Amino acid sequence: MYPNDGFHELGRQECLRRLAKVPVGRIVYTRRALPAVLPVNFGVDGDGAVVLRTSAASELVRAIDGAVVAFEADDVDAVRHSGWSVVVTGRATVVTDPAEHERLARTVPVSWVPSPQEVFVRIKPELVTGRELVGGRTLYGVDLTA
Amino acid sequence: MYPNDGFHELGRQECLRRLAKVPVGRIVYTRRALPAVLPVNFGVDGDGAVVLRTSAASELVRAIDGAVVAFEADDVDAVRHSGWSVVVTGRATVVTDPAEHERLARTVPVSWVPSPQEVFVRIKPELVTGRELVGGRTLYGVDLTA
Numbered sequence: 001m002y003p004n005d006g007f008h009e010l011g012r013q014e015c016l017r018r019l020a021k022v023p024v025g026r027i028v029y030t031r032r033a034l035p036a037v038l039p040v041n042f043g044v045d046g047d048g049a050v051v052l053r054t055s056a057a058s059e060l061v062r063a064i065d066g067a068v069v070a071f072e073a074d075d076v077d078a079v080r081h082s083g084w085s086v087v088v089t090g091r092a093t094v095v096t097d098p099a100e101h102e103r104l105a106r107t108v109p110v111s112w113v114p115s116p117q118e119v120f121v122r123i124k125p126e127l128v129t130g131r132e133l134v135g136g137r138t139l140y141g142v143d144l145t146a
Numbered sequence: 147m148y149p150n151d152g153f154h155e156l157g158r159q160e161c162l163r164r165l166a167k168v169p170v171g172r173i174v175y176t177r178r179a180l181p182a183v184l185p186v187n188f189g190v191d192g193d194g195a196v197v198l199r200t201s202a203a204s205e206l207v208r209a210i211d212g213a214v215v216a217f218e219a220d221d222v223d224a225v226r227h228s229g230w231s232v233v234v235t236g237r238a239t240v241v242t243d244p245a246e247h248e249r250l251a252r253t254v255p256v257s258w259v260p261s262p263q264e265v266f267v268r269i270k271p272e273l274v275t276g277r278e279l280v281g282g283r284t285l286y287g288v289d290l291t292a
Contacts, residue, residue, distance in 0.1 A: 076185060
């Protein structure tokens with residue numbers, strides 16, 4: 001958060017509540033030493049962890065397993081210049097425990113592009129931040145949400 | 147792109163065309179050695195550069211000036227399991243030339259949260275990639291776009 005920038009900060013529980021309401025977010029990671037970002041669907045586990053379901057053979061899994069990543073979701077109204085954004089930052093790990101895999105298979109939304117061998121990647125919610133802009137203003141000070 | 151993953155690749159010109167159609171994207175960068183991501187509105191310059199208008203005093207400007215960043219925009223239909231995503235990767239630099247600043251002030255959309263001292267940040271389109279998923283399928287093979 002930046003002081004006096006027109007946004008207000010969202011608490012951890014509020015962030016997780018909003019995160020659970022949207023179907024798609026973006027995984028932010030490093031690929032070949034460059035910043036990378038990819039939209040994916042996801043689930044939120046009981047402890048606030050973000051869980052992705054993806055192909056075991058994917059480049060994404062190789063890139064993020066064991067790495068600290070960010071996961072972002074937002075809902076923005078471009079007409080009203082308002083919206084919110086939530087970011088979960090933490091270490092990503094492929095789930096290897098069979099019982100845990102089985103449990104997530106029942107609870108995490110199916111992948112939009114299913115693969116024969118799927119894995120779950122859990123992003124530990126070490127840092128959960130969010131901010132909201134309610135009625136941004138134009139350069140001329142007109143409140144578009146009025 | 148991953149071979150046979152159900153997505154198809156978009157060419158550079160098609161990426162830039164789609165980018166110009168959406169009001170908000172996400173800047174992906176590194177903040178305090180952690181991956182960071184922030185939704186922002188933006189403009190696309192003639193050469194395909196992404197241009198952000200933001201506060202000269204912002205933490206964002208300090209973090210990205212001179213760094214290689216990614217900028218992502220997408221349009222996703224969660225019901226049809228389809229959509230596209232475009233990523234521009236390249237070095238971000240604050241525009242210091244007064245004539246260039248003046249030109250961008252006329253062409254780049256105003257910030258949703260105007261500040262008294264604005265700067266423009268240009269992201270050089272060194273790498274422009276995009277992919278599209280037209281009608282993802284469920285785990286059971288039902289084409290939701292049929």
